[in-house]
Amino acid sequence: MTRQQVLDLYFLDARHKLVEIAAFLDRVERATGPDDFRLKAFRATLAKLQGRKRNKARTVLLAFSDPTTKPIAQAPGKGACGAWPGKK
């Protein structure tokens, strides 16, 4: 596809998602109490979207991922939260 075709197909959808992210950050700022590693990871990952380097989706997914390589001793539960909390 040409860039114009991509913009015609996806610009409004991407704009909508960008506004949603902005509103999410506003919501977090309005709220009270401490945040946690998820918001820190979110802000750090947002910064990686600047510039014209390719593979941004891959970069974002890697930024939220557990980078360690050894199995953990025991599963702490079943769920995942979307961001790696770091070593505890």
Add this chain to the structure above:
Amino acid sequence: MRYIEPHAHMVSRVTDDYERMALAGCEAVCEPAFWAGFDRSSAAGFFDYFCQLTEHEPKRAAKFGLKHFCWLCINSKEAEEVKLAEEVIALVPQFLDRPNVLGIGEIGLNKNSRNELRVFELQVELAAKYNQLILVHTPHLEDKLKGTRLILDALKSDRRIRPERVVIDHVEEHTVEMVLDAGMWAGMTLYPETKCTPARAVDILETYGRERLWLNSACDWGVSDPLAVPKTALEMKRRGHLAAAIEKVVYGNPKKFLSQSVNFKV
């Protein structure tokens, strides 16, 4: 347009979904054994589930002209308790000669624990012993990268496992390349919030090509869409992909992989 749904948990779906899938062109649905949303308290619960997958669910599908196939295993979310897992694994061989069974799956990892990895290896052993295809679940979100690496390392270290007989499911942009480089098949799961969206799945197809890749809805009891595969075919069409290319991804590719099982016929 005809398509194959290679990963759907129909025991969690209403009968209307079978009808909608059939109307959308689905010819066959394949159902891996998975976590029911709660832990079963004994191996007997899994015995009943395997009966449901091999006896009851094919009849539900047949009412709408759909062929139903399944995969059997204990899933990674219930694999922390190794003794229970061993009891369930011991049940599987008696079901393997049933006519709709495709192989061992969806085995894999969830939180990447030692016990999960141990149970994964036991089930790889089972697949090797009975010469079964393997369908692998990779972990969610922040655990996916590490889990995919651990899974690939375990599979590659077993010389009996032929990579072309393994599909690694739920790949995303950060894991698809390592799976394809290992010679295995890669499944892209289309979820509204996690895993791939239709647009991202088509991005991956445009980046990595159409070989050894398939699409699935993995529809279950959670937020999911049983029509995600035909919707992604529509996304390909919107981008100008030709009908033959679309059919290869949604029908030809799953048919090619699954036909390695003598039980798979469409």
